Amino acid sequence: MAEETIFSKIIRREIAADIVYQDDLVTAFRDINPQAPTHVLIVPNKLIPTVNDATSEDEPALGRMLTVAAKIATDEGISADGYRLIINCNRNGGQEVYHIHMHLVGGRPLGRILGR
Ligand code: DGP
Numbered sequence: 001m002a003e004e005t006i007f008s009k010i011i012r013r014e015i016a017a018d019i020v021y022q023d024d025l026v027t028a029f030r031d032i033n034p035q036a037p038t039h040v041l042i043v044p045n046k047l048i049p050t051v052n053d054a055t056s057e058d059e060p061a062l063g064r065m066l067t068v069a070a071k072i073a074t075d076e077g078i079s080a081d082g083y084r085l086i087i088n089c090n091r092n093g094g095q096e097v098y099h100i101h102m103h104l105v106g107g108r109p110l111g112r113i114l115g116r
Contacts, residue, residue, distance in 0.1 A: 037107025
């Protein structure tokens with residue numbers, strides 16, 4: 001069994017977070033250290049540590065993460081100008097919290113995909 005992270009406690013509302021969306025499969029909440037005017041994390045309610053651990057059974061939740069991202073972008077008023085969705089995986093990907101999460105970042109021009 002993978003070890004729970006702080007995100008499981010946020011999903012269960014045991015610790016505070018600014019939750020902007022939640023349903024049976026996913027939860028979305030504002031990043032504690034925002035990198036742009038909009039910075040929301042979208043996570044599966046089920047603990048899946050990394051993209052490497054995702055299985056075909058997880059596809060409904062993983063697909064929901066994308067459609068919820070689009071909904072939140074619309075709610076935030078950034079869908080027309082655009083935004084970026086990022087999932088980091090393991091050390092070289094810069095993953096810090098081992099519960100899959102998609103960063104939804106926008107509200108300003110983000111430049112090229114990889115900073116140097
Ligand atoms: P990553 O590097 O992709 O694993 O990003 C982890 C993100 O999680 C990072 O941008 C900060 C955010 N984060 C970490 N702990 C908390 C927390 O307790 N609450 C919230 N809202 N965000 C957190």
